[in-house]
Amino acid sequence: MGAKVHEWKTSDGSHWAFHCPACDATHVFDKRWTWNGSVEKPTFAPSLLIHGDEKIGRPRCHSHVMDGKMAYCADSTHAMKGQSVELPDWSGIR
Numbered sequence: 001m002g003a004k005v006h007e008w009k010t011s012d013g014s015h016w017a018f019h020c021p022a023c024d025a026t027h028v029f030d031k032r033w034t035w036n037g038s039v040e041k042p043t044f045a046p047s048l049l050i051h052g053d054e055k056i057g058r059p060r061c062h063s064h065v066m067d068g069k070m071a072y073c074a075d076s077t078h079a080m081k082g083q084s085v086e087l088p089d090w091s092g093i094r
Helices: none
Strands: 006-010 013-020 025-030 044-050 061-066 069-072 084-086
Touching: 013 061, 025 044
Parallel strands: none
Antiparallel strands: 006 013, 013 025, 044 061, 061 069, 069 084
């Protein structure tokens, strides 16, 4: 089992990034949020809401990351809404 999250430094600070399989995109948690400290089985709180833009094909993605799994909320607009999947190993920013 590899690392699921990666520290991502930007001009506005340091964040935690992971790959979202539903969006096929990188999502970012701010370091001010609650995190269990694990890169292999991360848990973040609160939930993460990516508003998306349906006009350009980016869905709304609302999820909880718990013990290395993403639980997609029913208000997500992608095909994985309502499902829970394991976070993929980090392989870089997309």
